[in-house]
Amino acid sequence: MKISEIRAIEILDSRGKPTIRTFVTLEDGSTHSASVPSGASTGTHEALELRDQDPKRFLGQGVMSAIGNVNTTIEAELVGKDVVEPREIDASMLRLDGTENKSKLGANAILSVSLAVHRAAAYAHNLPLWNFLNTYYFSGDHKVEASFPRLMVNVVNGGKHAGWNFDIQEFMIMPLSTKPAESVRIAAEIFAELGNVLKSKKLSTLVGDEGGYSPALSSNEEVFETIEKAAGNLGYSRNKDYHFAVDCAATEFFENGSYILKKNNQTKSAQELMDYYAEIGQKYTIQSFEDPFAEDDWETFSRFTELAEKHQFQIVGDDLFVTNPHRIEKGINQKAANAVLIKLNQIGSVSETITAIQMTQRAGWNVAVSHRSGETEDTFIADLAYGSGAEFIKTGSMSRSERLAKYNRLIEIENQF
Numbered sequence: 220m221k222i223s224e225i226r227a228i229e230i231l232d233s234r235g236k237p238t239i240r241t242f243v244t245l246e247d248g249s250t251h252s253a254s255v256p257s258g259a260s261t262g263t264h265e266a267l268e269l270r271d272q273d274p275k276r277f278l279g280q281g282v283m284s285a286i287g288n289v290n291t292t293i294e295a296e297l298v299g300k301d302v303v304e305p306r307e308i309d310a311s312m313l314r315l316d317g318t319e320n321k322s323k324l325g326a327n328a329i330l331s332v333s334l335a336v337h338r339a340a341a342y343a344h345n346l347p348l349w350n351f352l353n354t355y356y357f358s359g360d361h362k363v364e365a366s367f368p369r370l371m372v373n374v375v376n377g378g379k380h381a382g383w384n385f386d387i388q389e390f391m392i393m394p395l396s397t398k399p400a401e402s403v404r405i406a407a408e409i410f411a412e413l414g415n416v417l418k419s420k421k422l423s424t425l426v427g428d429e430g431g432y433s434p435a436l437s438s439n440e441e442v443f444e445t446i447e448k449a450a451g452n453l454g455y456s457r458n459k460d461y462h463f464a465v466d467c468a469a470t471e472f473f474e475n476g477s478y479i480l481k482k483n484n485q486t487k488s489a490q491e492l493m494d495y496y497a498e499i500g501q502k503y504t505i506q507s508f509e510d511p512f513a514e515d516d517w518e519t520f521s522r523f524t525e526l527a528e529k530h531q532f533q534i535v536g537d538d539l540f541v542t543n544p545h546r547i548e549k550g551i552n553q554k555a556a557n558a559v560l561i562k563l564n565q566i567g568s569v570s571e572t573i574t575a576i577q578m579t580q581r582a583g584w585n586v587a588v589s590h591r592s593g594e595t596e597d598t599f600i601a602d603l604a605y606g607s608g609a610e611f612i613k614t615g616s617m618s619r620s621e622r623l624a625k626y627n628r629l630i631e632i633e634n635q636f
């Protein structure tokens with residue numbers, strides 16, 4: 220079925236910052252849309268998010284130039300093309316851009332079209348999105364069964380997402396269940412009870428960018444203990460019902476070769492930080508460490524991964540890999556991690572994201588499909604996580620509708636909608 224029109228508009232993300240929603244209209248008159256998210260603790264090696272830098276609009280954050288690229292150059296190239304082969308449509312946009320990091324058209328412009336085209340393709344094939352992604356990309360040599368991911372639920376926000384409290388950016392719980400409705404219920408109960416515990420300590424229950432609390436607790440250790448207390452009040456226990464996970468986003472506190480922990484007023488070397496992670500990792504059975512070191516510190520990542528495998532920790536590269544197949548390949552060769560965080564807008568098209576997922580799967584590593592801290596109501600990542608058989612999905616806490624939209628979409632899929 221052929222594309223008859225493509226049109227993008229400027230909408231706002233969950234932080235009130237401009238982003239793009241693109242509408243792809245097919246020859247039968249049906250319209251298929253998608254929106255792109257935006258990060259705060261972004262990796263240096265991510266594809267370029269094109270912003271206008273016009274101080275008169277949205278403090279320079281407008282995206283009218285990227286929208287112009289969709290409505291003129293990209294539309295002119297794609298009108299008349301058949302959506303049943305979206306990989307080819309992505310390839311023509313990459314050719315049109317012609318740069319390494321999508322700096323000509325903008326990764327946000329290209330991704331918005333790529334997402335909407337994949338929705339249109341699912342419609343043209345008469346399949347739910349997850350089913351289309353699974354049959355189109357994960358059959359033959361790359362055969363993977365669709366399966367529900369475990370949830371990584373960010374109940375306490377620190378770092379850049381809260382702006383004042385913890386050096387570690389995300390304190391997460393991961394229910395053991397892979398049934399969406401059941402794991403959402405367990406996480407939501409623990410999140411609600413954590414609010415009660417914080418209130419009883421006269422601490423704030425205001426939430427950060429990803430919907431987790433950001434209370435004035437005195438240490439990382441106290442965060443784990445408070446979450447564990449809340450879970451225990453409900454009869455849930457660590458290792459039996461849930462695990463802990465963290466996203467350290469360590470690039471954010473890396474300065475001149477050292478890690479500066481503002482909370483404890485300490486400066487740590489990479490080795491000292493690694494020792495600290497090993498200590499809290501064992502004490503609280505933290506099953507997953509994301510970005511424990513800075514984004515170009517491959518060597519320390521490799522050393523920590525070797526140690527982690529003894530303790531059965533998962534080491535996830537986010538800013539390290541930026542969903543970029545070249546960096547993932549390097550990481551696999553250097554054994555720099557054993558899991559990859561997958562963010563569509565770090566690389567800027569669906570088909571390249573799928574290549575990143577397939578490389579990760581071939582290496583026997585885990586895949587964690589992720590939102591960004593600036594999100595929209597779009598739920599594409601829920602279908603992607605299920606359709607690609609990802610082991611994990613990371614999409615925030617149990618508050619804020621832009622986070623819950625993804626969990627709710629998983630529940631819909633579980634109920635065959």
Ligand code: PGA
Pocket residue numbers: 257258259260261262466468537589590591592593
């Ligand atoms: P970001 O944070 O979207 O602000 O980059 C999410 C993460 O680091 O995983």
Ligand code: ZN
Pocket residue numbers: 466468509510537538560
């Ligand atoms: Zn991260």
